[in-house]
Amino acid sequence: MYDVGTRERALALVAQGRSLNSVSRETGISRAAIRSWQVRLQPRPRPTAPEPGPPADERAYAYLLGLYLGDGCVSTHRRGGHYLRIACTASWPGLIDACEAALRAVSPSGRSYRVRARGYVSVVGYGRHWPILFPQAGPGKKHERPIALVPWQQAIVDAHPWEFIRGLVHSDGCRVTNRTTRVVNGERKRYEYPRYFFTNHSADIMRLFTTALDQVGVEWRRTNAHTVSIARKASVALMDARVGAKC
CATH class of the missing domain: 3.10.28.10 (Homing endonucleases)
Known part of the structure; x- marks a missing residue:
């Protein structure tokens, strides 16, 4: 089990554009674990409907x-x-x-x-x-x-x-x-x-x-x-x- 701080540091490295492989080698954390944290811990943007422009009619x-x-x-x-x-x-x-x-x-x-x-x-x-x-x-x-x-x-x-x-x-x-x-x-x-x-x-x-x-x-x-x-x-x-x- 990894504490929250460790997870956040790993995700911060990924957010910098690093590959999962390089982050895994540097931190010793498996790629599968980092990928699962991305899904569970990183907030997903809520889909928003496009704002309408001037009316067509x-x-x-x-x-x-x-x-x-x-x-x-x-x-x-x-x-x-x-x-x-x-x-x-x-x-x-x-x-x-x-x-x-x-x-x-x-x-x-x-x-x-x-x-x-x-x-x-x-x-x-x-x-x-x-x-x-x-x-x-x-x-x-x-x-x-x-x-x-x-x-x-x-x-x-x-x-x-x-x-x-x-x-x-x-x-x-x-x-x-x-x-x-x-x-x-x-x-x-x-x-x-x-x-x-x-x-x-x-x-x-x-x-x-x-x-x-x-x-x-x-x-x-x-x-x-x-x-x-x-x-x-x-x-x-x-x-x-x-x-x-x-x-």
Whole structure:
């Protein structure tokens, strides 16, 4: 029997690149014994799954990122791993389907499920990599902490601004019909026109939204600190063609 110190010295010689034969001759310990200590005493590295790079489906990711910034969160499971949850109003089944399709396209596992609650449906995906894919995740409310895109996210948004805008509008935006009256030549006339609104309490998310609008040529204006309005006819037409109302 050999004491622990003797075993560790022999293994240290092997770790220096020495052959089992040379270590055996120097220490007088058999090669079989040294080999068995390598198996039993040296820790084996735990296999780790490769970290995911930027998602392959960039269009789906840009849309999902917009949904996440509006109505999403990442939470930790008590046994490890993370949940990505996107809350979707239950009255818009088309939005729920689009959200689930995007989540499955982005998720390394390709799986998701739905959790129904009063008035809304959460589309949920489980995995280890959500904090890597959504580095904006963190404790507290989004509008109470800085929100900035990392370079690979910004590159995806720059390449697919309409998908990003669509995700933001489908989470925290709406398309409405404004009704107003005007007096023309002494006669009061009624007018109707479509309009988009986007509301979010995070100044950073508002800036990401308006920057994307500028990139695609959509004119906008702020109605207050937390709301952006899109009412110009040409800009509304662009939004209708590329975003559309929730369904």
